[in-house]
Amino acid sequence: MDETPTWRRGSLTGNSELCFSFGVIADIQYADLEDGYNFWGSRRRYYRHSLHLLQSAVDEWNKEDSQLEFVLQLGDIIDGFNAQHKTSESALRRVMNKFKKLRIPIHHTWGNHELYNFTRDYLTQSELNSKSLEDQIFLGSAASGQDSPGATAEEHYYAYHFSPVPKFRFILLDAYDLSILGRDKSTQKYQDSLKLLKEKNPNENLNSPTGLAEPQFVEFNGGFSQTQLDWFNEVLAFSDTNQEKVVVVGHIPVHPGSSESVCLAWNYKDALSVIHSHQCVVCFLAGHLHDGGYYLDSHGVHHLTLEGIVETPPESHAFGTIYVYDDKLVLKGRENLHDDAYSFKPDK
Numbered sequence: 001m002d003e004t005p006t007w008r009r010g011s012l013t014g015n016s017e018l019c020f021s022f023g024v025i026a027d028i029q030y031a032d033l034e035d036g037y038n039f040w041g042s043r044r045r046y047y048r049h050s051l052h053l054l055q056s057a058v059d060e061w062n063k064e065d066s067q068l069e070f071v072l073q074l075g076d077i078i079d080g081f082n083a084q085h086k087t088s089e090s091a092l093r094r095v096m097n098k099f100k101k102l103r104i105p106i107h108h109t110w111g112n113h114e115l116y117n118f119t120r121d122y123l124t125q126s127e128l129n130s131k132s133l134e135d136q137i138f139l140g141s142a143a144s145g146q147d148s149p150g151a152t153a154e155e156h157y158y159a160y161h162f163s164p165v166p167k168f169r170f171i172l173l174d175a176y177d178l179s180i181l182g183r184d185k186s187t188q189k190y191q192d193s194l195k196l197l198k199e200k201n202p203n204e205n206l207n208s209p210t211g212l213a214e215p216q217f218v219e220f221n222g223g224f225s226q227t228q229l230d231w232f233n234e235v236l237a238f239s240d241t242n243q244e245k246v247v248v249v250g251h252i253p254v255h256p257g258s259s260e261s262v263c264l265a266w267n268y269k270d271a272l273s274v275i276h277s278h279q280c281v282v283c284f285l286a287g288h289l290h291d292g293g294y295y296l297d298s299h300g301v302h303h304l305t306l307e308g309i310v311e312t313p314p315e316s317h318a319f320g321t322i323y324v325y326d327d328k329l330v331l332k333g334r335e336n337l338h339d340d341a342y343s344f345k346p347d348k
């Protein structure tokens with residue numbers, strides 16, 4: 001029996017009013033290298049061509065009308081191979097030069113490949129830190145500072161929120177706040193993350209999910225600290241109070257329905273329980289799983305995992321524009337990313 005609620009499938013068009021639109025793109029993973037394959041050898045990776053796909057996405061977005069407010073870059077902007085070839089900075093420059101042709105703000109999420117290439121301190125100082133686009137709203141104590149007083153930049157998480165138009169808010173989460181990637185070994189977060197990872201994953205290769213009860217506990221994933229979850233909770237409480245609709249953005253999916261278990265955030269259940277304790281969240285946007293995925297959860301939250309550009313063949317594409325209406329999101333996908341509409345649950 002089809003249990004899809006009647007409000008789930010919005011029409012691609014309709015009578016409701018268009019509020020604004022934004023672009024989405026995930027897992028570009030550019031490197032000036034010949035094509036390769038994913039770890040299992042099952043999917044080709046077009047490292048060099050991903051730059052051309054980005055260029056054509058930018059060209060398409062530039063042709064769109066003035067209601068395109070911003071672009072969300074969902075992480076893994078360059079591939080980890082750049083670190084081995086000492087081309088991290090030049091690869092990033094090439095990709096950012098493409099993005100600069102856009103005349104609208106770009107919000108950057110950090111994925112595992114950012115952390116293969118750069119330290120957190122470097123990322124914080126770089127153009128991949130788009131936190132200056134954050135909204136200033138008054139929140140409670142959990143949001144006033146990050147982590148413990150006196151914590152260094154190395155210990156911080158990279159998360160912020162913004163409201164492009166009244167009644168809609170976007171929250172970018174740091175899915176590698178708990179991680180051994182990109183953090184200095186001397187930091188408490190590195191030590192705590194390594195301890196947690198080793199407790200959950202006894203394999204010698206911490207990237208291997210073999211035999212794990214919770215396969216998401218691999219090195220190429222990460223999780224959310226309690227401090228970040230407290231901050232997230234406070235932003236969502238603000239949005240509930242102000243009757244906003246919220247789209248949450250993170251590199252790693254947080255719902256098993258929208259991802260293979262090996263590509264979920266370590267403590268995805270904690271993130272989900274914060275989301276489900278509020279009314280306002282309508283959608284969670286992620287990358288990381290290059291096949292993409294979609295799931296409508298029992299609380300009416302649409303979980304959309306975007307396909308990865310790096311595994312998109314040159315003759316195809318996988319970016320999109322999402323049109324925001326007062327009752328739904330409408331995805332205009334390109335090629336591999338298909339058109340769809342995601343209605344808001346009536347009590348949202």
Ligand SMILES: Nc1ccn([C@@H]2O[C@H](COP(=O)(O)OP(=O)(O)OC[C@H](O)CO)[C@@H](O)[C@H]2O)c(=O)n1
Binds near residue numbers: 076205207208209263
């Ligand atoms: N079973 C595995 C899987 C991966 N690795 C190694 O882990 C590193 C990251 O893998 P990679 O596939 O490059 O990560 P992505 O973020 O691009 O993709 C995530 C999902 O797989 C996409 O669907 C890399 O060094 C791998 O070799 C491993 O050792 N064992």
